[in-house]
Amino acid sequence: MKISLFIAKRIIGSKSYKNSVSAPIIKIGIIAISVGLIAMHIAIGTGIGFQNKIKDKISSFEGHIRVSTYENNSTNTTLESIDPQMIRSATETERISFVNSVAYASTVFKTDKNFAGGLLKGIDSTYRWNTFEDYLIDGRLPDIGSLISREILLSKHIARTLGVKTGDRVSSYFLFEDRLPIRRSFVVSGLYDSGFPDFDQRIAFADLRHVQKIYQWPTDQVGAFEITLDNFDDIHQFSEEVYDQVPAPYDVQHVKERYPEIFNWISLFDTNIALIIVIMIIVGGINMITALLVLILERTQMIGLLGVLGMQQWSTQKVFLYNAAYLIGIGLLWGNVLGLGLLALQHQTGWITLDPTSYYVTTVPIAFDVPMITAINIGTFVICVLMLLIPSLIISKVTPIRALRRV
Template sequence: MKFELFIAKRLIGAKDYKSSISAPIIKIAITAIALGVVMMLIAVATGIGLQEKIRDKIAAFNGHIVIHHLDNNNSNTSERPILLAQPFYPSFTSVTGVSHIQAVAKKYGVIRTEDDFEGIVFKGVGEDYRWDYMEEYLVSGRLPNFNDSIKYSKEIMLSTYTAARLNFKLNDQVVVYFMGDNAQRKPRLIAFDVVGFYNSGFEEFDKNYILGDLAQIQRLNKWDKNQVGSFEVFVNDFTEIDQVTGEIYQTIDSFLDATSIKQSYASIFEWLSMFDFNIILIIGVIILVSGINMVTALLVLILERTPMIGTLKALGSNDWSIRKLFLYNAAYLIGKGLFWGNLIGIGLLLVQKYTKIIPLPQETYYVAEVPIFINVWIIILINIGTLLLCLLMLLIPSVVVTKISPSRAMRFE
């Protein structure tokens, strides 16, 4: 065992160490580090959690990237069809990073009741639709069933927002009026069956979208089975969405365009990007405060052990050896703070993750409760970063050891 580590262990285990003048200051330093770790874990888990939750909600209704006609200026309606038989469908093998692609179409409509009406966007989806996103937001009922045995399925999924506004219940019939191809054609109406209610918490989508059978839009627009409105693409890694969007644009035909949700909802993603800066700022401030507390504790420890330092120097120990002794001591205190901080912080995060006891105003944050993202590697990085940065800050005050002369120090014994 190294000499410095041996002396540090003896100091830590000494009884007089726990009842010394420095004991309250050391406890404050450990508490500051523990609270700092708790705050850092909460900031990262909630910040990234909110980003992912909102991102998933937007992707549930649009995919990560939409392939559409260049002249289709309104993404909420499919005016011109795209041939389903594309080189990239049903598998986008020419671009790496794509996990799924699905064909959809959208059409404006109006829900009419005896007392009221509501404008909606009917989103037609097929058998390739990725329901796992929407399944999370299913409040009651079930997902619509579309298969080849039913030529035009009348099952739809309605939002709780629209249902509450127009007083619809499960298994009710919803009559939707669709405009014709031109001004001369009369509106066409179709009666749909409500089989499920969803609530994403994103009012912009909840008050507009109805999910139904793609074949219904193909029939209304007089398209054949090989014609759709657009393609929605999902990526494996959202951080690479800009690169994948560019690659998709280079791959598809010249009359098609590729637009990512970061482009379509730029204001929301600019707001979300502010969370990254806030997280970095919080972590920086907390590490600085924790480091200052440890600097204070280390200085007190050094001053309290001045006679011991003099004795060690008289016995032949060099300045760096004694500095390492106190750095080992400080590392133990930092580690103790990290242990309690992780225990409390991860505990609080797990409680929120599985009980959702802390709510959020959904109209402001698009989620009803504080979302939690837990990543083991991020937690490890926070702990290692805190330990290293605090120790680096402690190198400066440890220079005090070099200023202590053996003859003066030993007079205080």
């Protein structure tokens, strides 16, 4: 065993070490490392959790990329149909998880006493709901089979406005400038609540064939294609590739273009996370520097004795660096236990709630990013140890003769 490590272990294991003058300062240093790591865990876990949850919510409604015709309306209504053959080559790639064929139609939902404006999203039997079942709060998803289904999935918000529940009937009116309104009658199969007001206040799901008949489209044509990729980070590159391949009348937009304000907002979490990590590492490092300096000053006699015995300065420095590394490790251990424990508690219970109208989620979402967790542990340890190299040079100022005179 190396002599520096041996001496460091003896110091750590001694009773005098735990009852020394430096003990309270050492404890403060450990607490600073622990609190800093807890703050980093919370910042990363909640920040990435928010980003992932909001991305998943938007993607569960609209996919990652939408291919539709160029339309000059602000209602998302798909006024022109698309022939699936026109984009087949653009969507034949392994990077795509699935493609949904959909169509949107502005409508007015009405009961005997109430009405509400909305957007009917037409879906077919192959529609992939992805994570949407997580938002289902009552009933079930519409059953789309070989025959035209009369079932409709409403949001909790629309159902409350209309005063209906699962199993009730609701009428839907489609208005046109050049012809009479068209009425369709539906049975509410279920209710959803995503906590995302932009969607909950207007979107309902029903059989795509209703929209096709209303707009007098052929049965093989749809209003839009919603593409979901295996990797969300590919949307910029892939949307450009699809845009280059589809014919001129079609438009290609990814969700970041459709909802720039939301994605600009969640991108700020990256800056916040980086800032918190830097601040916490600096604070923890400064506290450990203080603890190391006190520990060195308390052990000047030992430093002098080691010098007389012929130990080199760097070997003596390593004694205290090993000591400090041990203290940093203790701080990281407690920081991981408490920080990850708090995140796990929130993940399992959702005890911290939020207003969905402001944050788009009902509880604080948590993500456990193992590579990031590993990186902040290693990074904190390495940076703090490197920060201690300069103050450890004070050992060179300790002369053996002066130190031993104090014995």
